[in-house]
Amino acid sequence: MTTSHYEPNDHPDLQSLDEHIGRQFEDVLAAEQYAARISAQRRMTLRDRLVRAEDLTCDVAIQTTTGTITGPLSAVGADHVLVGGRSVIAIAHIVCFEQTG
Amino acid sequence: MRPMVATVVTARPWEAAFVQAATAGARVRLVARIGDAPQLARLIGRFDVLVVGAETAWLEPWIPGALRRLGHSSIGVHADGDTVGARLVDDACLRFDEDTPPEMLIAGAVSLGQSRTCNSERSTTVPQTQR
Numbered sequence: 001m002t003t004s005h006y007e008p009n010d011h012p013d014l015q016s017l018d019e020h021i022g023r024q025f026e027d028v029l030a031a032e033q034y035a036a037r038i039s040a041q042r043r044m045t046l047r048d049r050l051v052r053a054e055d056l057t058c059d060v061a062i063q064t065t066t067g068t069i070t071g072p073l074s075a076v077g078a079d080h081v082l083v084g085g086r087s088v089i090a091i092a093h094i095v096c097f098e099q100t101g
Numbered sequence: 102m103r104p105m106v107a108t109v110v111t112a113r114p115w116e117a118a119f120v121q122a123a124t125a126g127a128r129v130r131l132v133a134r135i136g137d138a139p140q141l142a143r144l145i146g147r148f149d150v151l152v153v154g155a156e157t158a159w160l161e162p163w164i165p166g167a168l169r170r171l172g173h174s175s176i177g178v179h180a181d182g183d184t185v186g187a188r189l190v191d192d193a194c195l196r197f198d199e200d201t202p203p204e205m206l207i208a209g210a211v212s213l214g215q216s217r218t219c220n221s222e223r224s225t226t227v228p229q230t231q232r
Contacts (some may be wrong), residue, residue: 029158036112037136048124055130090156 047091050076061101064093070100104214107133107148107156109141115178115199115206116154129210141154150210154184154199155179166192174213176206179207 011038054076061070064084071084080090106129108116116134120171123131132148135141141151151173153160169192177190181198190196194215195209 029156032112032156033110033136033158037110037134039112040110040117040134051124052131054172056125056132057130095193 037061046094046097047076048083050097053097054100056099058099061100062089062097062099063095065095066091066093102134102214103128104128104149104216105130105147106150106210107141107144108134109151109153109160109220110136111154113154113156113199115203116152117188119152119203119206123205126207128207131226135163136212145173149174149214151175152210153177153190153193153208155181155183155189160189162191165190165194167198169194174208174216175212176213177207 050073054073059071060072060073060083061068062081069083069087069089071081071087073081074080074085079092080088081094082088106123108119108131110116118176120134123129129150132146133140135151136143152166153165153175155177156179165177168175173196175190175193176186177193178195178199179186179190179196180199181200187196194213197206197209
């Protein structure tokens with residue numbers, strides 16, 4: 001007799017039912033987690049990604065409307081980022097950024 | 102030193118609250134929100150503490166212990182009264198129920214990060230009275 005996960009009395013006649021319920025439960029958990037992952041990505045903002053890059057202590061290449069600035073991402077403010085300890089860039093002016101190291 | 106923390110993405114509100122608190126403050130560095138087991142395997146060595154919920158579909162009871170042997174600490178989060186879930190995270194260094202305020206989880210991650218890894222053979226459940 002196998003140890004039941006969902007049928008508390010561990011009755012042998014209910015083993016297949018227990019396995020079926022177990023599989024369904026795992027499927028629901030997996031679908032729930034997949035949805036949560038996609039949902040988290042869809043809610044993510046440019047600033048969230050910059051904060052993540054700062055936490056990873058990444059070097060970045062930030063492209064703005066006037067050019068590209070590269071260097072370590074020193075800090076992320078409420079509306080700007082600091083690159084290389086000296087270049088302050090408004091987040092609203094960032095066209096794209098790339099983690100380079 | 103700010104410990105590098107990774108979470109496993111879940112639909113439960115505790116994880117979103119933890120992420121929000123971690124990014125709003127600066128006590129930990131949130132380096133990843135892990136989606137699946139292969140991603141966790143790829144990130145081995147790139148975080149100090151993993152915060153994982155018992156509702157994670159691919160979580161197996163041996164994973165927290167294996168992470169510990171690889172030098173990573175883990176925090177297990179499970180629903181209050183969920184005995185099956187609690188068993189899944191039994192080997193985590195710290196265990197909390199999912200109603201725990203995110204600041205407490207962050208404090209746990211900081212303490213584990215400072216000690217680098219938990220050396221105890223058994224995990225510790227933080228009792229309600231200590232919160």
